[in-house]
Amino acid sequence: MxxxxxxxxxxxxxxxxxxxxxxxxxxxxxxxxxxxxxxxxxxxxxxxxxxxxxxxxxxxxxxxxxxxxxxxxxxxxxxxxxxxxxxxxxxxxxxxxADNILFRANDEQKREYLIPTIEGERRSCFAITEPGAGSDAANIKMRARRDGDDWILTGEKTFITGGNEADFAIVVAVTDPDRDVRDGGSTAFLVDRSMGWRSEPIQTMGEGGPASLVFDDVRVPARNVLGEVGQGFKLGMEWIIKGRYIIPSNAIGIAERALGMAIQHANTRVTFGAPIASYQAIQWMIADAETELEAARWLVLRAAWTADQGLDPRHASAMAKLYGANMVNHVVDKVMQIHGGMGYTRELPIERWYRQVRLYRIFEGTDEMQRLIISRDLLRGYTKIGGHLA
Ligand SMILES: Cc1cc2nc3c(=O)[nH]c(=O)nc-3n(C[C@H](O)[C@H](O)[C@H](O)COP(=O)(O)OP(=O)(O)OC[C@H]3O[C@@H](n4cnc5c(N)ncnc54)[C@H](O)[C@@H]3O)c2cc1C
Incomplete structure (x- = not known):
C-alpha cells in the first residue's frame, strides 16, 4: 500500500x-x-x-x-x-x-448549453429541491405536462445554488404521475430563463445565497429534454453524487488553512506570561483537529480513488461527505476558540468559515441522509464492512 x-x-x-x-x-x-x-x-x-x-x-x-x-x-x-x-x-x-449531466445532452443541446457553459458564456443551475421535497427528493411535485411539441412546467424549486444568476436551469419535474419518480416518472429539462421562470433570492447565514425558482406554466420545447423522458431522477442523483467528494475535499483545504492560523496564533499569543501553545487545553484542541483532518483526508481520497477505479463510489463518498463536513465544523470551532475574542470578530475570516461550513452538513445530502446510505448498504449487504479491502 x-x-x-x-x-x-x-x-x-x-x-x-x-x-x-x-x-x-x-x-x-x-x-x-x-x-x-x-x-x-x-x-x-x-x-x-x-x-x-x-x-x-x-x-x-x-x-x-x-x-x-x-x-x-x-x-x-x-x-x-x-x-x-x-x-x-x-x-x-x-x-x-460544466454540470456533469450536461455531457448527457444531445449534439444540438451540447452546442446550445454545454459548450457555452464550459466557455463561461452561459450560467447554469441545477434544481431538484422543492419546498415539500428535500431529503425526500423523490417526493417532488413540479409537473411537466405534454402539450403538442412542448412541455408545460408548473411548480416551485427552492434553495437553488446560482439560481439568481443562471440564464438556464436543469430542472427535474414529474412527467408521469402514475409512475415512481425514481423509476420512469420524472424527466430533466433544460429551461432558459427567457422561457419564463423567475427567481427570488433567499437570505442565508452564508455569503451568496441560493434562490427559489418559480415556474408558472413555463412552455419548454420537447427538444429541451435532457437525456430520455423518464430519466430525470437518475440524472439528478448523478449530479448530486459528484459533489459528495468535492465538498469534503474543499473542507480539508479550509481546515488546513484555519488550523495553520490557530497554530500561529497559539505560538504568539501570550497569557499569564506564556504563549497559549504551552497550555495542554490548547495543545489538545490542535491535536484533535489534526487527527480529524487527517482521517477526513484519507476517507476523501479513498472515495475519489474508488470512482477512478470505476467502482461504485456511493458508500465511500457518503462516509467522506459525512465525516469531512463534520470535521471542518469541529476544526473551525476549535480554531475560533483558540483565537478567543478575535476569532469572533469580522477582522478575521474564522467567523465567515464558521457560517460557510455549517452548510456542508446540510446540502447535497444531509448528515442524516449520508448515515442512511451507509447503514442501508451494510444492513442490506450491498457493501461489506471494510469495503474493497474486506
Ligand atoms: C445553501 C443551499 C444550497 C442548495 N443548493 C441546491 C441546489 O443547487 N439544487 C438543489 O436541488 N437543492 C439545493 N439545496 C437543497 C438541499 O439539498 C436540501 O436543503 C437538503 O437536501 C435537505 O433538504 P430539506 O432542506 O428539505 O430538509 P428536510 O428534508 O426537510 O430535512 C429536515 C431534517 O430532517 C432530517 N431528515 C429528513 N428525513 C429523515 C430521515 N428519513 N431520517 C432521519 N432524518 C431525516 C434531515 O436530515 C434534516 O436534518 C441547497 C440547500 C441550501 C441550504
Whole structure:
C-alpha cells in the first residue's frame, strides 16, 4: 500500500497551490471588506478574469474531457485541487467546467448549453429541491405536462445554488404521475430563463445565497429534454453524487488553512506570561483537529480513488461527505476558540468559515441522509464492512 502522491499529482497540486497563493489569496482583504458591506466578494467579471489567468497556468475544466478542451483529470487529482481551492475563502473556482449531466445532452443541446457553459458564456443551475421535497427528493411535485411539441412546467424549486444568476436551469419535474419518480416518472429539462421562470433570492447565514425558482406554466420545447423522458431522477442523483467528494475535499483545504492560523496564533499569543501553545487545553484542541483532518483526508481520497477505479463510489463518498463536513465544523470551532475574542470578530475570516461550513452538513445530502446510505448498504449487504479491502 502506497500513501504517497505520484510526481504528476504532486506537480499539479503544487501548481494549483502556487496559483491560489499568488493570484487569489491577495484578494482576501478586499473580499472580506466587500462582504462586510453586503456586496459579492468577487464580481462575475473578476472571477472570469482570474479563471482566464488560471487557464494560462493550464487550469481549465478540471472535470471536462480533453475533447472539450478540459483537463479531464481523475477524481483523485480533482480532489487535491479542490482542497487547494478550499485554502482561500475568496469565492473562486477554476473555469472550463460544466454540470456533469450536461455531457448527457444531445449534439444540438451540447452546442446550445454545454459548450457555452464550459466557455463561461452561459450560467447554469441545477434544481431538484422543492419546498415539500428535500431529503425526500423523490417526493417532488413540479409537473411537466405534454402539450403538442412542448412541455408545460408548473411548480416551485427552492434553495437553488446560482439560481439568481443562471440564464438556464436543469430542472427535474414529474412527467408521469402514475409512475415512481425514481423509476420512469420524472424527466430533466433544460429551461432558459427567457422561457419564463423567475427567481427570488433567499437570505442565508452564508455569503451568496441560493434562490427559489418559480415556474408558472413555463412552455419548454420537447427538444429541451435532457437525456430520455423518464430519466430525470437518475440524472439528478448523478449530479448530486459528484459533489459528495468535492465538498469534503474543499473542507480539508479550509481546515488546513484555519488550523495553520490557530497554530500561529497559539505560538504568539501570550497569557499569564506564556504563549497559549504551552497550555495542554490548547495543545489538545490542535491535536484533535489534526487527527480529524487527517482521517477526513484519507476517507476523501479513498472515495475519489474508488470512482477512478470505476467502482461504485456511493458508500465511500457518503462516509467522506459525512465525516469531512463534520470535521471542518469541529476544526473551525476549535480554531475560533483558540483565537478567543478575535476569532469572533469580522477582522478575521474564522467567523465567515464558521457560517460557510455549517452548510456542508446540510446540502447535497444531509448528515442524516449520508448515515442512511451507509447503514442501508451494510444492513442490506450491498457493501461489506471494510469495503474493497474486506
Ligand atoms: C445553501 C443551499 C444550497 C442548495 N443548493 C441546491 C441546489 O443547487 N439544487 C438543489 O436541488 N437543492 C439545493 N439545496 C437543497 C438541499 O439539498 C436540501 O436543503 C437538503 O437536501 C435537505 O433538504 P430539506 O432542506 O428539505 O430538509 P428536510 O428534508 O426537510 O430535512 C429536515 C431534517 O430532517 C432530517 N431528515 C429528513 N428525513 C429523515 C430521515 N428519513 N431520517 C432521519 N432524518 C431525516 C434531515 O436530515 C434534516 O436534518 C441547497 C440547500 C441550501 C441550504
Amino acid at each position: 502506497d500513501f504517497s502522491l505520484s510526481d504528476e499529482q504532486r506537480a499539479i497540486r503544487d501548481t494549483a497551490r502556487a496559483f491560489i497563493t499568488r493570484e487569489v489569496m491577495p484578494l482576501e482583504p478586499e473580499v472580506l471588506r466587500r462582504e462586510r458591506a453586503h456586496q459579492p466578494g468577487l464580481t462575475p467579471d473578476e472571477l472570469r478574469e482570474l479563471q482566464l489567468k488560471a487557464k494560462k497556468f493550464g487550469f481549465w475544466g478540471l472535470a471536462t474531457p480533453e475533447e472539450y478542451g478540459g483537463m479531464g483529470l481523475p477524481a483523485l487529482t480533482q480532489s487535491l485541487i479542490w482542497t487547494e481551492i478550499g485554502r482561500t475563502f475568496v469565492p473562486f473556482r477554476f473555469g472550463g467546467d
